[in-house]
Amino acid sequence: MKNELLKIGPFTVYGYGLMIAVGILAAYFTGERRAKKRGLPYEHVFNLVVWCVLGGFLGAKILYWITEWKSIVANPGFLGDTLTDGFVVFGGIIGGILTAYVYCRIKNLDFLRFFDTLMPSVALAQGFGRIGCLLAGCCYGRETNSAFSITFHDSGFAPNGVALIPTQIYSSILDFIHYGILLFILKKQKKDGETAAAYLIFYSAGRFVLEFFRGDLARGSVGALSTSQFISLFTFVAGIVLLLVFSENARDGKTKRDMSA
Template sequence: MFYTIQPLDPVFLELGPITIQWYGLLIGLGALIGYFIANSEAKKRGYPDDLIADLLLWMLPMGIIGARIYYVIFRWEQFADNPVSVLFIWEGGIAIHGGLIAGTITGLVFAKKKGYSFWRLADVVAPSVLLAQAIGRWGNFMNQEVYGHEVSRQFLENMMLPEFIINQMYINGAYYQPTFLYESIWNLLGVALLLYLRQVNLRQGEIFMAFAIWYSVGRFVIEYMRTDQLLFFGIPTAMLLSAALVIGALAIAIYRRKNGLADDRYLDDSDTRTKNLKKKNKTKKK
């Protein structure tokens, strides 16, 4: 049977020369919701009201730059004839792993400059990052990208997907695996896990490690299904990096425990600067 299906419009709003894409809107929405959640938790843990806002102002642009650099490195053939086009980020072409690497480095520098424990701050932010990724994947859906191998319509119907998702997976005359959806759901489950682990009161840094492991395991499996892989000597870079992150996170967690570097727990009031701030606040109230 032949279907004539119009894809969803990737443009959310046009105001004269200004065009707002669903992709950018959903990334911004994910970052905003993530901010509110992280900010609420940071206040509970005794951090200043503006700390997460300051961190986001650095992490968001650096994350986007890192995501672009990562993509360009592994797709240089697209830019070799016109290197200036590397700057045309609105034309698409970013990679989440690059954003995560740049964001983590930014967080390290930020925590050191402000005098806070990076591990505890990373634990506070980790669920929000995963939630932002889950929301951002729907931007890929609107752009009809980040999909898997060809499947039948019946395959998608058997998954009990709503009609609008099935229709959007009809691309250039064929249906494809909605890998964007798999990752979005996996990330949402990960958010629930990380929020639960807060109450378990793990060692500081281990919620962040759990984030790295959870995301990487899911990405490793889902990347195998995708058709738009970035390759390193014929191997998907996302699979290589995901495997390295799982091994690295486990190794760091074990090393920190064995060497007495992870004695403080997430819910402990053990960040020296946070303790001092709490004392000041109590003094002011008196």
């Protein structure tokens, strides 16, 4: 793969950055269209996307620094050296969700309805983002003898000249499938929050399994689990708890309506 796709004078178009931009735009356009269909004030989608991207990058950076605390203690200059690289996806998800919650509270918007409406687009954006990982050679897989493998020759991240499991491709495919499943759930859901909870459950489960095939183990670990697997356990449980809470709230609301009828 080639991360430097195009050079125009002093400017370079990088594959990773381009696919991140494509993912953000795809999330915005699909999210706005879905908000219109669901009768939400869609004019807020643009601001939500912008703020959530900023909050997501901040969350991804902070979580990366947390996982690298030993490096920071040994060399405080590590913070400045890693300002433009080193991010943890789960930190981005958490940061983006918290930012959306704060925005909706400030603007007096229905957070749960926006949460459900936009989370499928987050999965879509992640699918494009993983294509960027493939172009850059990051988030690579373990060495393999399988015929279905990928070999990098000019990567600054993955080992070059070695057949690797194409985890970026698997991740991207799963994200696009995830997008389709969430759209189906959103159409069929009977209570607010169901689609958002499903996002947390499915993404956490998929990420937990994929981590077994990742080869960039320098990202850190917690016992026998990678850092991402460890976090996946909590986000998976959070998704289950949210689904139960939303379901219970829906039943309570129905009971009160029946009693007042």
